[in-house]
Amino acid sequence: MKLLRAEHKRLLKALYGAEGEDYGRVLEAISLLLETSVLPHSKEFDEAAGGIAPGRRALFDQGICRLAFPSAEGTSLPFGVYAMAMELVASADAPTAMSIGIHNTVAEGVFRFGNDDQRKRVFTDLVEGRRLxxxxxxxxxxxxxxxxxxxxxxxxxxxxxxxxxxxxxxxxxxxxxxxxxxxxxxxxxxxxxxxxxxxxxxxxxxxxxxxxxxxxxxxxxxxxxxxxxxxxxxxxEAFEYVKFLLSGSRIVMGSICVGIALTAYRKALEYSKQRSLFNGELSELQMTREKIADMRTELSSSRLLCAYASRLKDAGVDFSSEAAQAKVAATESAVRVCDRAIQLFGGYGYTDPDVHRHWRDARLLTIGEGASEVLRMLIAGKELAETR
Ligand SMILES: Cc1cc2nc3c(=O)[nH]c(=O)nc-3n(C[C@H](O)[C@H](O)[C@H](O)COP(=O)(O)OP(=O)(O)OC[C@H]3O[C@@H](n4cnc5c(N)ncnc54)[C@H](O)[C@@H]3O)c2cc1C
Missing domain, CATH: 2.40.110.10 (Butyryl-CoA Dehydrogenase, subunit A, domain 2)
Structure with a gap:
């Protein structure tokens, strides 16, 4: 399965113009590595705690962590490119993406709030993936x-x-x-x-x-x-740091959910073309098409919210509400998309771990890194404060 698709390249172009093509090449390299070193093992990873270590090592060696930080030359990629990279990692394997996303939140904490000595002693090892x-x-x-x-x-x-x-x-x-x-x-x-x-x-x-x-x-x-x-x-002052770090991380967790949902959606779409019932294909039935359209629309809107919150983060303005909105929308819609995928697979969806693991993976993220209820309090609190 090819992970980086025309839909990603179109969005990169729409968001970043000509530079979007360069970003596309960066993501292409990651995607190739994922297709060879992570995706083929994702079923095994679902079975054992810690199983993701070799794939995470390969991604660290490829420089995945550096995407989130300015390079030695002082250039930095937009946060949205890093978020899209994490979407791709999650579309290959969600636990690998979550492990790397949290690692990078730690790296960002040391990079942004640590002193020069800590950056030298700790951040350089984290960003190069030498230490986890x-x-x-x-x-x-x-x-x-x-x-x-x-x-x-x-x-x-x-x-x-x-x-x-x-x-x-x-x-x-x-x-x-x-x-x-x-x-x-x-x-x-x-x-x-x-x-x-x-x-x-x-x-x-x-x-x-x-x-x-x-x-x-x-x-x-x-x-x-x-x-x-x-x-x-x-x-x-640590709670100020926590608020900033978790806001960035919420965009990433939202993007991870887009990746999880995308894989479940693609599997269900393919299956709907292969499964015969009532003298035709499952995909020809109107209620199947409704599911396909709803899954696709939820995926696209979640991805756009993540991209919007990323742009605000890059612009150096308050992005906490938009990051929370992106996470609520992307995590909750991923659970719905993965649930519809199980429905489309019928009994095979309920019994095949390679179908239901996407729902199980997505389900965590309406709880971790700010439960949906907490984030709704944050979003509503800001809205009400701004309109007083
Ligand atoms: C697999 C996994 C990995 C994790 N990784 C990490 C990690 O790396 N680092 C880390 O620090 N933590 C981690 N967590 C913890 C995670 O962030 C917490 O589980 C989460 O913040 C919720 O806290 P809690 O489990 O104590 O639930 P509680 O906070 O006790 O919440 C209980 C219920 O109350 C709801 N609730 C909360 N606020 C409100 C409200 N205002 N109104 C109504 N209902 C509300 C919650 O949504 C939930 O339904 C992880 C958790 C899991 C399961």
């Missing part, structure tokens, strides 16, 4: 209400001592670097914690409905001492 990052915000007793976190960071001379536990951490176990959020004397603060730090331990992989190829586990901190030089940005 994990984002540790959620706790057993606080998810959506992240400010209620119980993990503490207490200053002891030139160190901070972390105590507490982080829940559902993607890449836990494989990660080399944890970006950890904790309550300290001045408020919430962010710390870079190396995996080898005494007092850090990782629990067992948590079994999941979908996104099974990526690893998810609890990460515990017990008397875990990190140098004060690992505090990211200013003490007490």
């Amino acid at each position: 990052g994990a984002f540790a915000l959620t706790e057993p007793s606080s998810g959506s209400d992240a400010r209620a976190m119980k993990t503490t960071a207490v200053k002891n001379g030139s160190n901070y001592t972390l105590d507490g536990s982080k829940m559902f951490i993607t890449n836990a176990g494989d990660a080399d670097i944890y970006l950890v959020f904790a309550a300290s004397a001045k408020g919430h603060s962010a710390f870079i914690v190396d995996k080898s730090t005494p007092g850090l331990s990782v629990g067992k992989d948590i079994p999941k409905l979908g996104m099974r190829g990526s690893r998810t586990a609890e990460v515990r901190f017990s008397d875990c001492s990190v140098p004060a030089g690992n505090l990211v940005g200013k003490e007490g």
